[in-house]
Amino acid sequence: MKVTRKLIGLWAIVLGQANSAPPQIGAIVNAASYALPGQSNSGIAQGSIFVVFGTELGPAELQQASGFPLPTTLGGTSMRVRIDATTVDAFMIYSSATQAAAILPSNTPVGIGLLEVTYRGRASQSGAFRIQRSGPGILTQNQTGNGPALAQNFNSETDQPRNGFTRAAHPGQLITLWGTGLGAITGNDSVAPVPRDLNLNLKVLVGGKLAAVRYKGRSGCCAGVDQITFEMPRGVEGCYVPVAVRVDDMVSNFATIAVAGAGNVCTNLEGISGADLEKLQGGGNISYGSMFLYLGLDCDYYYGCTDPRTAPYLESGSASFFRYGLQQLSFQLRLGLPSPGSCIIYAPSQVPFAVPPPSLPLNAGPVLNVSGPKGARQLTLNSPGNYFQQFSTGATQVQFLEPGNYVVDNGPGGVDVGPFRAALSIPKPFTATVQRSTAGVKVVWSGGDSSSFVTVQGAGVPVLNRVSASFVCTERVAAGQFTIPEEVFLSLPPDSVDHSGVMVSATSAAATLFRAPGLDIGKFSYVSSVP
Amino acid sequence: MSSEGHAATLVALFSWAVAASAQPTVTAVVNGASFQSGVPRGCIVSIFGSRLAQSTTSANALPLPKKLADTVVRVGDLEIEAPLYFISPGQINAQLPFEALGSTLTLVVTTAEGKSKPFLLPVADSGPGIFTVSGDGKGQARVLGADFQPIGVAAPGRPMILYATGLGPTDPPALSGTPGVNGEPLNRVVNPPDVFIGESPARVDFAGLAPGFAGVYQLNVVPLQLFSDRLFIRSQGSTSNIVSVGSLAAGRNVSNASGTIQAIYPAATDVGPGYSPLLLVAKFTARMDILPSAGPFVIAAISDAASSIITVDPASGTFEGTVTVPSVPPRFGDFSRSEIRPIDFLSCHQEPSGVVCFPFPGGIIPASRISPSELRVLTTVPLPNTPAANSSTSQLKVQGSFRPGSTFVIDEQSNSSLSIFAGYLVLPVPPVLAAQQQSRGSTTLKLFIDGNLVTSNDVPYRLLPF
Numbered sequence: 003m004k005v006t007r008k009l010i011g012l013w014a015i016v017l018g019q020a021n022s023a024p025p026q027i028g029a030i031v032n033a034a035s036y037a038l039p040g041q042s043n044s045g046i047a048q049g050s051i052f053v054v055f056g057t058e059l060g061p062a063e064l065q066q067a068s069g070f071p072l073p074t075t076l077g078g079t080s081m082r083v084r085i086d087a088t089t090v091d092a093f094m095i096y097s098s099a100t101q102a103a104a105i106l107p108s109n110t111p112v113g114i115g116l117l118e119v120t121y122r123g124r125a126s127q128s129g130a131f132r133i134q135r136s137g138p139g140i141l142t143q144n145q146t147g148n149g150p151a152l153a154q155n156f157n158s159e160t161d162q163p164r165n166g167f168t169r170a171a172h173p174g175q176l177i178t179l180w181g182t183g184l185g186a187i188t189g190n191d192s193v194a195p196v197p198r199d200l201n202l203n204l205k206v207l208v209g210g211k212l213a214a215v216r217y218k219g220r221s222g223c224c225a226g227v228d229q230i231t232f233e234m235p236r237g238v239e240g241c242y243v244p245v246a247v248r249v250d251d252m253v254s255n256f257a258t259i260a261v262a263g264a265g266n267v268c269t270n271l272e273g274i275s276g277a278d279l280e281k282l283q284g285g286g287n288i289s290y291g292s293m294f295l296y297l298g299l300d301c302d303y304y305y306g307c308t309d310p311r312t313a314p315y316l317e318s319g320s321a322s323f324f325r326y327g328l329q330q331l332s333f334q335l336r337l338g339l340p341s342p343g344s345c346i347i348y349a350p351s352q353v354p355f356a357v358p359p360p361s362l363p364l365n366a367g368p369v370l371n372v373s374g375p376k377g378a379r380q381l382t383l384n385s386p387g388n389y390f391q392q393f394s395t396g397a398t399q400v401q402f403l404e405p406g407n408y409v410v411d412n413g414p415g416g417v418d419v420g421p422f423r424a425a426l427s428i429p430k431p432f433t434a435t436v437q438r439s440t441a442g443v444k445v446v447w448s449g450g451d452s453s454s455f456v457t458v459q460g461a462g463v464p465v466l467n468r469v470s471a472s473f474v475c476t477e478r479v480a481a482g483q484f485t486i487p488e489e490v491f492l493s494l495p496p497d498s499v500d501h502s503g504v505m506v507s508a509t510s511a512a513a514t515l516f517r518a519p520g521l522d523i524g525k526f527s528y529v530s531s532v533p
Numbered sequence: 534m535s536s537e538g539h540a541a542t543l544v545a546l547f548s549w550a551v552a553a554s555a556q557p558t559v560t561a562v563v564n565g566a567s568f569q570s571g572v573p574r575g576c577i578v579s580i581f582g583s584r585l586a587q588s589t590t591s592a593n594a595l596p597l598p599k600k601l602a603d604t605v606v607r608v609g610d611l612e613i614e615a616p617l618y619f620i621s622p623g624q625i626n627a628q629l630p631f632e633a634l635g636s637t638l639t640l641v642v643t644t645a646e647g648k649s650k651p652f653l654l655p656v657a658d659s660g661p662g663i664f665t666v667s668g669d670g671k672g673q674a675r676v677l678g679a680d681f682q683p684i685g686v687a688a689p690g691r692p693m694i695l696y697a698t699g700l701g702p703t704d705p706p707a708l709s710g711t712p713g714v715n716g717e718p719l720n721r722v723v724n725p726p727d728v729f730i731g732e733s734p735a736r737v738d739f740a741g742l743a744p745g746f747a748g749v750y751q752l753n754v755v756p757l758q759l760f761s762d763r764l765f766i767r768s769q770g771s772t773s774n775i776v777s778v779g780s781l782a783a784g785r786n787v788s789n790a791s792g793t794i795q796a797i798y799p800a801a802t803d804v805g806p807g808y809s810p811l812l813l814v815a816k817f818t819a820r821m822d823i824l825p826s827a828g829p830f831v832i833a834a835i836s837d838a839a840s841s842i843i844t845v846d847p848a849s850g851t852f853e854g855t856v857t858v859p860s861v862p863p864r865f866g867d868f869s870r871s872e873i874r875p876i877d878f879l880s881c882h883q884e885p886s887g888v889v890c891f892p893f894p895g896g897i898i899p900a901s902r903i904s905p906s907e908l909r910v911l912t913t914v915p916l917p918n919t920p921a922a923n924s925s926t927s928q929l930k931v932q933g934s935f936r937p938g939s940t941f942v943i944d945e946q947s948n949s950s951l952s953i954f955a956g957y958l959v960l961p962v963p964p965v966l967a968a969q970q971q972s973r974g975s976t977t978l979k980l981f982i983d984g985n986l987v988t989s990n991d992v993p994y995r996l997l998p999f
Contacts, residue, residue, distance in 0.1 A: 127706040
C-alpha cells in the first residue's frame with residue numbers, strides 16, 4: 003500500500019492523553035434474551051430495552067434512572083444510534099463501567115444501526131447491530147436469558163405469585179410472561195407506558211402447544227418492558243415446560259415455566275419433585291443414588307474397529323451414591339430436560355464452564371446385588387460412593403443383560419444408605435430413525451421402555467463457525483414419533499435453517515426411581531448403545 | 534438415455550461448471566501492511582483469492598467507497614460493507630470495519646459473477662503491521678523524518694515517522710472508511726503501542742490515525758539507542774512484522790570490524806518440524822580494533838528469534854553480553870508455560886473456509902515429534918543463567934574484561950559464550966493447504982558492530998511436507 007507524505011506536521015503535537023480510556027463496545031444484546039450477535043434472534047426491536055457490554059461505558063458504581071421521563075444521559079453515559087441519515091438518542095435505564103442499558107426509541111428506523119456510547123464526553127467507536135420491528139426476549143429469573151422465566155400465575159388481581167417449582171401453574175390458568183422486544187409503541191418511550199394490546203402476529207409456544215394469548219403489549223409499570231398474558235394449554239405438565247414467543251418469524255429465547263396438574267409442586271420428567279429442585283436451587287444438597295446397567299459394543303475406532311456389527315459385547319453395572327448440590331447433580335441428571343412433546347434451545351453462554359466442587363460419597367453397603375433372567379451378580383464398592391462390575395467382555399452373545407425383569411438391592415444397607423430394593427424391566431431394543439423432508443425433521447422410533455421418554459437432540463452445524471445453538475426435545479416413548487417444530491429451526495443459526503445442516507440423534511433409557519433410608523432420590527436405569 | 538438427453542445433461546453440467554468457476558474465492562485475509570494473520574477491527578486487510586474482481590481499480594476519494602466496479606466485501610452476519618482501497622482479480626485491499634462486532638467474522642466477496650463462500654476471520658484485539666518501502670511487509674520500513682522528508686540514516690534522538698495499520702480503536706473514534714482528522718482532537722489510539730528500534734524501546738510521541746488516510750496509523754517516534762536496524766511494534770500482546778529502519782548512523786569507536794554469522798540450525802539439509810515453533814540456532818564471530826578515543830559501543834548479532842547483544846566499555850576494559858537462549862522446558866517440547874502456543878501442522882486440514890490446524894494439547898510437543906537433529910543441536914546451546922518465567926527464551930548474561938587498546942574478538946577461542954544464540958520463530962499456519970505441500974521461508978541474521986552492518990545471512994527453512 004502506498005502512503006504519501008502528509009501536509010500537516012504532526013510532530014509538534016504533544017500527547018495530551020486523558021487518564022481513562024474512551025468507551026469500547028463489546029456486544030449489543032436484547033436485555034431479556036441476551037442473544038449474542040450471530041444468533042438468529044440477536045436483533046434489537048424498536049422500543050425495546052437493549053444492553054451494551056464493554057469497557058469504560060459508565061461509572062464504576064451502577065447508576066439507575068430514578069423516574070420518568072427517562073433521561074438520555076445517565077451517570078455521564080449517553081447512547082446515540084445512527085441509521086442512514088437518522089440519529090436518535092436512546093433513553094437510559096442504567097449505566098456502569100462494563101454494562102449499560104437503554105430503550106431504543108420506537109421511531110428508530112429498521113435496518114443496520116450504528117451505536118455510539120459516550121461517557122463523560124468521550125465517544126466509543128461505533129458498533130453495528132440490527133434494528134427490527136420485533137425481536138422478542140423473555141426475561142428469566144437468573145437474568146441470563148435461559149432457565150425459568152420471569153412469569154406470574156394469575157390467581158386473582160391481588161394474588162399473582164411468581165411461577166416456580168413449588169408455585170407451579172395449572173393447565174387452563176392465566177400466566178403473565180415478562181420480556182422486552184415486542185416492538186414499537188405510538189407514544190413516548192421515555193415515560194410510563196400505557197398498556198395497550200399491540201397489533202402483532204404473535205404466538206406463544208408452551209410445552210410444544212400453542213397457547214391462547216389474551217394480551218401482548220407494554221406493561222403498565224415499566225418503560226420498554228412487555229407483558230404477554232396467555233392461558234396455559236391443557237396436557238402440559240412438568241418443572242421445565244419450555245415457553246417461547248414468536249412474532250412473525252422471530253423467535254425469542256426459550257425459557258421454562260413450572261406446571262403441575264394438581265397441587266402447587268411440579269414434578270420433573272425423571273420424577274424428581276419441585277420441592278427437591280427448589281431445595282437444590284436454594285443452595286441445599288440432596289442424597290442421590292444412581293444405578294446403571296449398560297450394554298454396549300466393544301468397538302473403538304481408535305483401536306481399529308471399523309464394523310460395529312462384528313464387535314463383541316460389553317456388559318457392565320455401575321452405581322454411585324453421593325450427596326450433591328445443584329451444580330453437581332446437573333452432571334448426573336439432565337435437570338433442565340423439557341416436558342414431553344416439547345423442545346428447548348440452548349444458546350451459547352458467555353458464562354465460563356465451571357467444574358463443580360467435589361461431592362460427598364455415601365456408603366450404601368459393601369455390595370449391590372443384581373438379579374435378572376440370567377441369574378445374579380454383584381457390584382462391589384471400588385471407591386467411596388462408587389460400585390462397579392463388568393458382566394462380560396469379548397462375548398459375541400449377550401451374557402447377562404437380556405430383556406426381562408431385573409432387581410437390585412443392597413442387602414442390609416450401609417452406614418449412610420439404608421436397605422433398598424428397586425425393580426426394572428429391560429425392554430426391547432430402542433431404535434430410531436431420522437426422517438428429513440422439506441416439511442421438517444421427524445424422528446420415528448420403536449422398542450424402548452413404554453413408560454419412559456425419548457430424548458431428541460441436535461445442533462445447528464456450525465458451518466461458518468459462528469455462534470451455534472443446540473436443542474433438546476423429549477417425547478414419551480409411547481408416542482412413537484416426534485416432529486421437531488419449526489420454531490427450533492428458526493432459533494438455530496441462519497445457516498442451519500434448511501434442516502440439512504442440523505445434526506439430530508435420539509436416545510431412550512429405561513428407568514425407575516426408588517427411595518431408601520438416607521437417600522432422597524434413587525434411580526435405577528438401563529442404557530444400551532447397541533445400534 | 535437419448536442423445537438429446539445426453540446433450541441436455543452435458544449442457545447442464547457445462548453451465549454449472551461455468552457458474553461455479555466464475556464464483557469469487559477467498560483463500561486468505563491478512564494484515565495489509567505486514568501480510569501476517571491476526572487482524573483487528575479497523576485494520577487494512579489484504580484479501581487474496583481468485584476472481585475477486587473483473588478489473589483492477591483503486592479508490593480515488595475519501596471516505597473510501599464500499600463498492601469498486603462490481604466488487605463488494607461484506608463482513609459479519611450483519612453483512613457490513615467494508616471500505617475498499619483497491620480491487621483486482623487476485624487481491625483486494627480493504628478496511629475491516631470498526632463497526633463489525635464479534636470475535637469471529639465472516640467475510641464474503643461479491644462480484645457481478647456471484648458470491649464467494651464465507652471466509653472465517655478470527656478478529657484480534659490488536660495486530661500491528663508496519664508499511665514497508667517494498668509494499669510486501671518486508672525489508673525497510675517506510676520511514677520519514679520529522680520534516681516528512683526521507684530520513685537518510687537513523688540515529689539515537691533523531692525523530693522519525695512510521696506508518697502502520699492494525700492499532701485498534703481511536704479516541705475520538707473514526708468511522709470506517711473515513712480518514713484521520715487533520716487537527717485537534719486527532720484520532721489517537723486508545724491503546725498506545727510500544728515501538729522497538731535497534732533492539733531498544735523508542736519514545737512514542739504520537740500514535741493515531743494518519744490525517745487523510747483511512748485505517749492507516751502514523752507513529753511519531755524517537756529512537757533512544759540503536760544497536761541494530763530492526764524495527765517492530767508491540768500492541769496488546771501482538772507483535773508486528775519485523776522490518777528494517779534503514780541505514781544507521783555508524784559509530785566511530787572501532788576500525789577493521791569484521792565477522793561472520795550463520796545458522797547452525799536449521800541447516801540446509803534439515804527438514805523443518807511439523808509444528809509452529811521453529812528453533813533457530815545461530816553462531817557468529819566478530820573482530821574489531823578499538824580506537825584509542827573509543828567510548829562505549831555495542832556489538833549486536835540479531836535474528837527475528839534471538840540475539841546476542843554485547844556492550845563494550847573500552848575505558849574500563851569490560852564488556853557485558855546478553856545472549857538469548859531457549860528456556861529449559863521448551864528444549865524438551867514443553868511450551869505450556871511460554872508465550873508460544875505450538876500448533877501441530879500435521880493436524881492441518883483444508884476446510885471450505887480455510888486451513889484449520891490444532892494446537893498440541895497442553896502446549897506440549899511430544900518428545901517423539903522433536904527431530905533428533907534439533908535435540909542434538911540444543912546440547913550445544915548454553916543454558917540460561919537468568920531464567921525468564923513464562924517465556925520460551927531466557928537470557929545468558931555474560932560479563933568479562935579485556936585489555937584496553939587491544940583487538941576485541943568473539944569466536945570459538947575468545948569469548949565463545951557470547952557467540953551462540955538461539956530462540957524460536959513462530960511459523961504461521963499456511964493460508965492454503967495443498968496436498969503434500971512443502972512450505973518454505975527464510976529469516977535473516979545480521980551482525981552489527983558499533984552501528985555498522987558487518988555481515989548478514991539469509992537462512993532458508995522448510996516445513997515437513999503435509
